[in-house]
Amino acid sequence: NQQILLDNRPQGEASASNFKLVTTDTPALQEGQVLVRHHYLSLDPYMRGRMNESKSYAQPQPLGEVMIGGTVGEVVESRHAKFAAGDKVVGMGGWQEYSVVDGDAPGMLRKVDTTHVPLSHYLGAVGMPGVTAWYGLVKIINPKAGETVVVSAATGAVGSAFAALAKARGCRVVGIAGGPEKCKYAVEELGFDECIDYRVHNDLKTMAKALKDACPNGIDGYFENVGGYILDAVLLRTNAFARIALCGMIAGYDGQPLPMANPALILVNRLKIEGFIVSEHMDVWPEALKELGTLVGTGKLRPRESVAQGIASAPEAFLGLLKGKNFGKQLVKLI
Numbered sequence: 384n385q386q387i388l389l390d391n392r393p394q395g396e397a398s399a400s401n402f403k404l405v406t407t408d409t410p411a412l413q414e415g416q417v418l419v420r421h422h423y424l425s426l427d428p429y430m431r432g433r434m435n436e437s438k439s440y441a442q443p444q445p446l447g448e449v450m451i452g453g454t455v456g457e458v459v460e461s462r463h464a465k466f467a468a469g470d471k472v473v474g475m476g477g478w479q480e481y482s483v484v485d486g487d488a489p490g491m492l493r494k495v496d497t498t499h500v501p502l503s504h505y506l507g508a509v510g511m512p513g514v515t516a517w518y519g520l521v522k523i524i525n526p527k528a529g530e531t532v533v534v535s536a537a538t539g540a541v542g543s544a545f546a547a548l549a550k551a552r553g554c555r556v557v558g559i560a561g562g563p564e565k566c567k568y569a570v571e572e573l574g575f576d577e578c579i580d581y582r583v584h585n586d587l588k589t590m591a592k593a594l595k596d597a598c599p600n601g602i603d604g605y606f607e608n609v610g611g612y613i614l615d616a617v618l619l620r621t622n623a624f625a626r627i628a629l630c631g632m633i634a635g636y637d638g639q640p641l642p643m644a645n646p647a648l649i650l651v652n653r654l655k656i657e658g659f660i661v662s663e664h665m666d667v668w669p670e671a672l673k674e675l676g677t678l679v680g681t682g683k684l685r686p687r688e689s690v691a692q693g694i695a696s697a698p699e700a701f702l703g704l705l706k707g708k709n710f711g712k713q714l715v716k717l718i
């Protein structure tokens with residue numbers, strides 16, 4: 384069983400030398416345990432926060448242990464009544480090829496149906512990132528039909544699900560993404576009404592102008608994934624009583640400061656800004672997953688995936704994700 388451990392913590396920018404590849408034997412199963420062969424590992428921006436020492440909303444990843452991570456795979460052996468060999472499952476197996484899981488541990492292992500939804504999508508559109516988009520849109524932004532909503536990191540796992548969910552509610556949906564290829568894809572494949580390339584509009588002034596053109600009626604809802612001048616530019620274009628779901632600030636995950644240019648706009652425009660962590664809202668997951676499953680099953684949400692091959696490729700693929708080298712949900716294929 385090849386595994387990737389967190390070997391040491393990053394000083395500033397994360398690098399491949401923070402990780403270590405090791406090979407171990409999988410232990411024999413005890414009563415109640417299940418052995419899972421992972422087909423895909425999910426790489427997600429939150430993992431960068433776990434690499435730091437400081438406590439955030441979650442405990443840091445311990446050094447010398449297998450990196451935390453979502454996985455999908457197949458049960459190869461079971462000593463738990465609810466799981467049988469051949470079951471397809473989603474869980475938190477970590478950066479490794481196999482995991483031994485306690486079948487009763489809450490949130491650790493769940494059987495999934497791959498009749499209409501490919502297994503890998505349970506790590507993306509019909510998994511944690513999809514529910515994240517759903518929560519921010521439905522529970523925080525709560526848009527009315529005809530309103531304008533904006534999302535940054537628009538073509539990623541969360542952003543692409545956000546677009547499908549917002550279109551289903553009759554919104555005008557504007558994305559912000561890096562590069563012409565991603566922006567073209569956002570409009571042609573993901574259903575965005577417009578997508579702004581922040582590599583072209585790379586300061587507050589030009590981004591604010593691009594948003595004005597793309598959102599002639601102003602912005603009623605914003606789903607924030609990035610932070611920095613993009614947030615500042617959106618704030619300038621918000622309508623009174625706009626709602627902002629603060630989901631991520633990836634531009635600062637390697638420790639870059641993200642000052643806010645004009646916080647007085649929160650007062651002037653009477654904005655609601657709410658941060659959230661999707662794993663603290665398990666009560667909405669069934670409802671959200673049902674809608675996301677239907678959108679994928681009916682072809683209204685066709686998520687794109689970036690797939691790295693083999694567990695040894697996980698560190699580089701993860702570092703690439705933090706720099707926008709991924710195009711869609713970043714996965715590592717393990718089988």
Ligand code: NDP
Binds near residue numbers: 608631634659708
């Ligand atoms: P993505 O698939 O969107 O990948 C990350 C993307 O972020 C990159 O592809 C890149 O897209 C963009 N990006 C990276 N650096 C920058 C930068 N400096 N400026 C602008 N854009 C940048 O990842 P996810 O969909 O998994 O996650 C999206 C966001 O949601 C993240 O901020 C993540 O932390 C957050 N999140 C929060 C959760 C919560 O519970 N609050 C749960 C899950 C995710 P591009 O090339 O277009 O710039």
